[in-house]
Amino acid sequence: xxxxxxxxxxxxxxxxxxxxxxxxxxxxxxxxxxxxxxxxxxxxxxxxxxxxxxxxxxxxxxxxxxxxxxxxxxxxxxxxxxxxxxxxxxxxxxxxxxxxxxxxxxxxxxxxxxxxxxxxxxxxxxxxxxxxxxxxxxxxxxxxxxxxxxxxxxxxxxxxxxxxxxxxxxxxxxxxxxxxxxxxxxxxxxxxxxxxxxxxxxxxxxx
Amino acid sequence: xxxxxxxxxxxxxxxxxxxxxxxxxxxxxxxxxxxxxxxxxxxxxxxxxxxxxxxxxxxxxxxxxxxxxxxxxxxxxxxxxxxxxxxxxxxxxxxxxxxxxxxxxxxxxxxxxxxxxxxxxxxxxxxxxxxxxxxxxxxxxxxxxxxxxxxxxxxxxxxxxxxxxxxxxxxxxxxxxxxxxxxxxxxxxxxxxxxxxxxxxxxxxxxxxxxxxxxxxxxxxxxxxxxxxxxxxxxxxxxxxxxxxxxxxxxxxxxxxxxxxxxxxxxxxxxxxxxxxxxxxxxxxxxxxxxxxxxxxxxxxxxxxxxxxxxxxxxxxxxxxxxxxxxxxxxxxxxxxxxxxxxxxxxxxxxxxxxxxxxxxxxxxxxxxxxxxxxxxxxxxxxxxxxxxxxxxxxxxxxxxxxxxxxxxxxxxxxxxxxxxxxxxxxxxxxxxxxxxxxxxxxxxxxxxxxxxxxxxxxxxxxxxxxxxxxxxxxxxxxxxxxxxxxxxxxxxxxxxxxxxxxxxxxxxxxxxxxxxxxxxxxxxxxxxxxxxxxxxxxxxxxxxxxxxxxxxxxxxxxxxxxxxxxxxxxxxxxxxxxxxxxxxxxxxxxxxxxxxxxxxxxxxxxxxxxxxxxxxxxxxxxxxxxxxxxxxxxxxxxxxxxxxxxxxxxxxxxxxxxxxxxxxxxxxxxxxxxxxxxxxxxxxxxxxxxxxxxxxxxxxxxxxxxxxxxxxxxxxxxxxxxxxxxxxxxxxxxxxxxxxxxxxxxxxxxxxxxxxxxxxxxxxxxxxxxxxxxxxxxx
Numbered sequence: 006x007x008x009x010x011x012x013x014x015x016x017x018x019x020x021x022x023x024x025x026x027x028x029x030x031x032x033x034x035x036x037x038x039x040x041x042x043x044x045x046x047x048x049x050x051x052x053x054x055x056x057x058x059x060x061x062x063x064x065x066x067x068x069x070x071x072x073x074x075x076x077x078x079x080x081x082x083x084x085x086x087x088x089x090x091x092x093x094x095x096x097x098x099x100x101x102x103x104x105x106x107x108x109x110x111x112x113x114x115x116x117x118x119x120x121x122x123x124x125x126x127x128x129x130x131x132x133x134x135x136x137x138x139x140x141x142x143x144x145x146x147x148x149x150x151x152x153x154x155x156x157x158x159x160x161x162x163x164x165x166x167x168x169x170x171x172x173x174x175x176x177x178x179x180x181x182x183x184x185x186x187x188x189x190x191x192x193x194x195x196x197x198x199x200x201x202x203x204x205x206x207x208x209x210x211x212x
Numbered sequence: 213x214x215x216x217x218x219x220x221x222x223x224x225x226x227x228x229x230x231x232x233x234x235x236x237x238x239x240x241x242x243x244x245x246x247x248x249x250x251x252x253x254x255x256x257x258x259x260x261x262x263x264x265x266x267x268x269x270x271x272x273x274x275x276x277x278x279x280x281x282x283x284x285x286x287x288x289x290x291x292x293x294x295x296x297x298x299x300x301x302x303x304x305x306x307x308x309x310x311x312x313x314x315x316x317x318x319x320x321x322x323x324x325x326x327x328x329x330x331x332x333x334x335x336x337x338x339x340x341x342x343x344x345x346x347x348x349x350x351x352x353x354x355x356x357x358x359x360x361x362x363x364x365x366x367x368x369x370x371x372x373x374x375x376x377x378x379x380x381x382x383x384x385x386x387x388x389x390x391x392x393x394x395x396x397x398x399x400x401x402x403x404x405x406x407x408x409x410x411x412x413x414x415x416x417x418x419x420x421x422x423x424x425x426x427x428x429x430x431x432x433x434x435x436x437x438x439x440x441x442x443x444x445x446x447x448x449x450x451x452x453x454x455x456x457x458x459x460x461x462x463x464x465x466x467x468x469x470x471x472x473x474x475x476x477x478x479x480x481x482x483x484x485x486x487x488x489x490x491x492x493x494x495x496x497x498x499x500x501x502x503x504x505x506x507x508x509x510x511x512x513x514x515x516x517x518x519x520x521x522x523x524x525x526x527x528x529x530x531x532x533x534x535x536x537x538x539x540x541x542x543x544x545x546x547x548x549x550x551x552x553x554x555x556x557x558x559x560x561x562x563x564x565x566x567x568x569x570x571x572x573x574x575x576x577x578x579x580x581x582x583x584x585x586x587x588x589x590x591x592x593x594x595x596x597x598x599x600x601x602x603x604x605x606x607x608x609x610x611x612x613x614x615x616x617x618x619x620x621x622x623x624x625x626x627x628x629x630x631x632x633x634x635x636x637x638x639x640x641x642x643x644x645x646x647x648x649x650x651x652x653x654x655x656x657x658x659x660x661x662x663x664x665x666x667x668x669x670x671x672x673x674x675x676x677x678x679x680x681x682x683x684x685x686x687x688x689x690x691x692x693x694x695x696x697x698x699x700x701x702x703x704x705x706x707x708x709x710x711x712x713x714x715x716x717x718x719x720x721x722x723x724x725x726x727x728x729x730x731x732x733x734x735x736x737x738x739x740x741x742x743x744x745x746x747x748x749x750x751x752x753x754x755x756x757x758x759x760x761x762x763x764x765x766x767x768x769x770x771x772x773x774x775x776x777x778x779x780x781x782x783x784x785x786x787x788x789x790x791x792x793x794x795x796x797x798x799x800x801x802x803x804x805x806x807x808x809x810x811x812x813x814x815x816x817x818x819x820x821x822x823x824x825x826x827x828x829x830x831x832x833x834x835x836x837x838x839x840x841x842x843x844x845x846x847x848x849x850x851x852x853x854x855x856x857x858x859x860x861x862x863x864x865x866x867x868x869x870x871x872x873x874x875x876x877x878x879x880x881x882x883x884x885x886x887x888x889x890x891x892x893x894x895x896x897x898x899x900x901x902x903x904x905x906x907x908x909x910x911x912x913x914x915x916x917x918x919x920x921x922x923x924x925x926x927x928x929x930x931x932x933x934x935x936x937x938x939x940x941x942x943x944x945x946x947x948x949x950x951x952x953x954x955x956x957x958x959x960x961x962x963x964x965x966x967x968x969x970x971x972x973x974x975x976x977x978x979x980x981x982x983x984x985x986x987x988x989x990x991x992x
Contacts, residue, residue, distance in 0.1 A: 028972040035965025042958030049953075108951065132953050170361070190952040196960070198952035 045109070049135035052110035056098035060087055085114045086121035087152040088129065093139045096150075103130050112136045112187075118178065122153040126179045130188040133204070137189040140206055149185060149208050161185045161208035171201050183210035285310050285318035285384065286460075287881045289506060293409065293467040298400050298526060298541055299813050300409055302328070305393040308881070310384040315870045317360060318381045318390075320881040321434065321450035322506075323412035325398045326375040326706040329813075329820035331851050332395035333859035335367040335381070337388075337869075344369065344861035346851045348844060352858035356382065360876065363868030367392050369859040372447045373678065374824070375706040376415060377853070383870040394859070397813040399539065402523050404734045404772040406515035407471070410721065413463060413506035416570060416674035416702040416886045417452065419636035420445040433880060442676035449676070453882040455891060459505035461884060467497040467512060472526075476517035481724045482508050482701060482887075507884040508701035511723050527808035532815040532850075535780055539814045542775045542790060542803065544744050554795040556740050558593040559664040560612045561586075562645040565630065566671035566699070568602040572632035573890035575700040578725050579670045582697060583627050585732045586668065589740070590615035595663075597648055598623050601641035602634030611648050636675050639684055642667070646688045665692035666739060669711065673704035681707065683831045685714040693717040693768075695739065702886035714828070718770045738770035742795040749777055750789045758782045762821040778818040819850035827855065 089096030099121060103113030112131035119125025131137035149161040161184075168191050169176070176188065184207055191204040288307040293300055308318045324330070333344025344367065347355065352368060359366035360382035367390075368380045381390050400407050422441025430438050432446030439445055453460055469475065471493050478487050484500040497512060516522045528539045563586060565579055583598075590596055595612035596619075599605055608626050613619050649665040673696070675681070685694060694715020698708040699722055712719040720735045722728050747766040751759060760780040769775060775790060791800040826843045830836050840856060847857040870876060885891060 024972050024975060028969045030969075031965050031972065032969035035962045035967075035969060037962070038958050038965060039962030042955045042960070042962060045953045045955035045958075109953075130951050132951050134953055134955060137951070188951060195952065197957055198954050200952070203951070 046135055048109055049111075049132070053097060053136070056084060056100075056111060057087075057096070060084060060098055084111075084154065086129075086154070088112065088121060089150055090139060090143055091148045091150055092144075093142055093147070095139065096152075097131070097136045099129055108132055115188075120153070121185055122151045122157060122159045124183055126182060126184045126186065128176065128178070128186045128188065133189040133191065133193050137187065138193065140187060140189050140204060141193045143187075143206050147208075148211075149187075151185065159210060160212050162211050163206055163208045165205070165207040167205050168202050169205055171203055176203075176205060184208065185210070284879045285312075285316055285320075285881050287318075287320060289413075289461065289463045291411065291463065291465045291510075293411070293465075295400065295407075295409065295467065295469040295471070296811060297470070297472045297809065298402075298528060298539060299397055299811055299817070300400055301395065301397045301813060302411070303393060303395050305391055306379060307389060307391050308381050308384060309389045310386060312877075312879075313386045315386070315874050315876045316384045317876055317878040318384050318881060319378060319433070319878060320380075321372070321376065321378045321415065321448065321883075323375050323415045323702075323705075324377055324396065325411060326709055327820060327824065328375075328396040328398050329816040329850075330369065330371070330377065330394055330396040330853040330859065331816050332393075333367065333369050333861050334393040335365065335861040335863070336391040336393065337365050337863070340863070340866065342367075342861045342863045344859040346848060346853070346857055347860055348848070349856050349858045352860040355860050355862055356380065359862040359864075363870035363872060363874075365390070365863040365866075365869050367861045369394055369853055371853050371855055371858070372444060373706055374710075374827075374855075375412065375704070376448050378447065383868075383876065385869060397816055399776065399778075399817050401541065401774050401776055402543065403774065405519070405522065406477075406513050409467065409510075409512045410705065411465075411510040412702060412705060413508060413510055414461075414702050414884050414886050415448070415450060416672060416700070416704065416889070418442075418445070418448055418674050418676040418704075419568065419570065420449070420676045421635065421637060421639075422677070433878065436676070441680055445676050451880050451882045453884055457882075459507055459884050461506040461881070462503035463499065463506045463510075464502050464504075465499040465510060469495045469497070469514065471495070471514065471516075473521045473523065474517040476515050478512070478514040480510065480512050481727050482511055485512070505884055508887040509703075509705075509723055511721075525803065527803075527805040528811035528814055529781075529805075529808050530810065530812055530814035535782070535815070537815040537818045538779045538781055538805065538808070539811070539817060540749075540775070540777045540779065540803070540805065542801075544769060544775060544790070544792070544799070544801070554742050556591075557664050557742060558591075559666055559739070560595045560597075560649055561590070561739070562597045562599065562612060562648055562667045563587075564599045564601065564641050564645050564667060564669045564671075565627070566602075566636060566638070566669075567600045567630050567632045567634075568636040569633055570636065570672055570674050570889065571699070574725060574888035575672055576630065576632045578722055578728055579697075579699050580627055580630065581725070581728050582670060582699070582722060582732050584624060585729070586736070587615075587620050587623055587627070589736050590620060592616065596620075596623070597645075598626060599641050599645055600630055601637060602632070603637055604634075605637070605641040605644060607644070636671070638669075638671065638673075638675060639677075639681055642669065642681070642684065642694075643688065645669075646690070646692060649692045650690055665690075666717070667692060667694045667715070668697060668735075668739070669694060670697040670699060671708075672700040672702070673698060673707040673711075674702075675704065675707065678704070678707045678710070679831060682710055682714045682828075685711055686832060689715050695719070695735065697722060697735065700886065701888045710828070713767060716768055718773065734772060737772060741771045743771075744769040744792040744794050744799065747775060747790070747792040749775075750791065751784055752787055752789065753785065759784045760822075762818065763825050778814070778821045780818060816850055816852060819846050819852050822846050823852065823854050 083101045084098045085101050086099045087096050088099050097112050099114050100107045100111040101114050101116070103115045107113040108131060112129050114120065115128040115130060118128040121127045121129060133140070143163060143166060145163050145166055147163045149163065151159050151161065153159075176186065186208075187206040189204050190198065190200060191202040192200075286309045288309075290305040290307070292303045295301075304324075306320060306322075308320070310316045310318065331346075335342045335344070342365065349370065352370075356366050356368040363383055366382045368378075369392075370378045370380075372378055379392050379394070381392055384390055400409060418436070420436045420439055420442045422439030424437040424439050425443075428438050428446040430444035430447050432438075432444065432448075434446045434449030435451050436442075436445040436449035442448075469478075474492050475489070475495050478495055478497060480497070483504065486498045486500055488496045490496065495514070499510075522543075523541070524543050526539075526541045530537050563583055565583055567576065571579060587596070592615060594615045596615050597607060597609050597612040599607040608623055645667045649667065692715070694711060695717040696708045696712045696715075696719045698705065698719065701723060703721060705721075708719050708721070718738055720731050720738075722731045745768045747769060749761055749766065759782060762778050766775060766777060769792070786804050786806045788803050788805065789800055790803055791798065793799065823843050823846055826839050826846075830839050833839070843854055844856050846852075847854040853859055
């Protein structure tokens, strides 16, 4: 009882649960929280597997550009590109729109910027702890390979890697240049989300 | 039932409490995250808004369109100048006010005289004074940024050009006012029979040549984008006030003069002033009205009541630590009397006149008037050439031609027909002028070697690639001489004076049309009379090795110009000799500096002159690190702001002003268009469309050819470029979304809960025995 009273001093002693009950409830809550947390990377990973499969299927079927197989029946976002850093291996399917719901599944293409691979300045962002975790090891000079839904392939060379403080700085757009900017949160080791820093990796189109 | 005992009658109480705790924790975690979350902030994108000179700031969450439009920081300037003989000490006070409802970092980019030695910074918030300290530039910025992030009051003064400085003030609360005072000194020279104080108050929008980089490498937030020729363009191009916002940035100004002689005429060509004379040899000058907009250079001229009373020599000294610093000014008598009796040498003069968009309006009229006067002065022995330039250049004749009546008449007609439009590509025109005077075919005739080769550059000089031009002039001047004529209400004093120095000529400023005649007359004397060359300062006992004199090589002295030298005496004696050559004859004068007047500030001026020389050396050498180190050491020793050192003030003693979590917006103070500038000269002059993130006058835009990024070569091995890349920041354009998940938080909390459950269980295993012992009483 004293332990419970110490945890919940505001509860009258009669209301305090006994120890085993507390343990059971805490354990249940703990498992629930852990599962809730683990669901996030699991969803991100699973979505990519499904997206990759849909992408490959569409390519194999020589579907007309843009008409991709739906990765899962109720999916309502459009894949706009496949993107990966050659040296670091692995690719991601980029979905349209960089809203929170999109980013849960895939890197999101920021609306209003050029599509990856297309002329202009394209901006893609993703979570630092899921799809863009590999940006931690991205270096100036690395080649980013981009595949468009049409099958067209292009390459961007990283020319800049920097961290900005979003409270005082913002990302620059240069529609007159052919650039691809990848944005993710920084630092990668940070425990909680919502920090003010962003890692900005900018690459220049080479082919 | 034991199980009933275990769970208790109020079985729901624990889950309820747990749920409440969880909700509280979640709310706390997300609210603190939300406060710093930029995605909650609307991105202000429109280039049109930026054209209004940064008047638009990202506003707070929600709100309708009206509420999003807020006003930039406001500024009032008060300037007090104390002139003692040859030294002017300035106290410039900027009052920043934040009229917005947000915490703001106010940034003001402003001009100062090109030789000002800024040595003091005071930040005053509600009567609380924080003194600035001199630090290396990167260190100062680091201290400032750390204080800014921590919510503390802080201020930073950086030099972008010798005549362009930036003051940043962090954490200015809604409706708050912060005063930032800087102090500096400048040496004045008795030149052309008078003293002139020239204090620029506004930066003429610079023309930025070169190819735009895709990112602003220098990290500024001006209207121009950094280019390969002006890699810090974003730092020297403060936004302009909106055309319909009227003039702003009011200035009050007071100059107190202790001249050291009876003052005759005192006049300001560009401003209405009130002059009072408390005593003989003293004067106090005030600007009329208390809200004079900062839109032109403040120029004040004063001269002795009797010409005989004009100062012929002066020595001022200051002891700082163990060292004694001296300032010597000497009017070589030859530049007046003896100089005038020498024959006028024949000349080849190339006039190079700026017809770019910034000259449109009164400036071009002035330039034409000056040019017509100069053409009128040519004699039959002279030859001349006229080149006009804007984005490109063209000339009346490809080489200098004899100044006969017909040629001069043709040139007059050509000059009168000039129109101002386009960019300011000075380099090509100056190169062409130098190529013309150095043409070997022109040098074969008899007596040609005695001709003076002169280039007269008439421009406002409002370009951002000063270093490139100065290097070009340094490298190609040969035996020609470059004279600059600064036109307009806000010329680039740094470029005009340094280009003349690099070209071994001299400079003239014509701030207003009614002074054209007077100033040009002074220039004609300098152009037509032989100069005192090979000027040297020597000590009889070889003490020159102990004395540190700046400038290292004394410049040629033209008619009406004094010798000015700054020295660290290191115990050298009072006897020295000044020598030189005038029209082929040797000239020498002994100077004894016994006595002299103690004058605070001489050490600072010495440091500034040394830094100026070392910066000039940097343009001539590839080995810049050693020079940079010496500049940093000099600046830190004497406490001066330079290209590599800044003043930073951080209020560490009081609590942070900005609450943790309150967002901070950066905003620039917009500046006026200089007086007499025609906005239409800046707009529509470029035929390339403006890329959207580059607001501001089109005239000054760097041409951005289509697809230029394809040819942009970032060299990752280039350390300078890498350093730039490391220091960049952005312009407001796109808002980046939140890009981290709370997965770790949830999983971590889950693990903690499981550990807690295990801990309770571990304790609980001993619990049942006590339960059993107390059982009989408990189980009713």
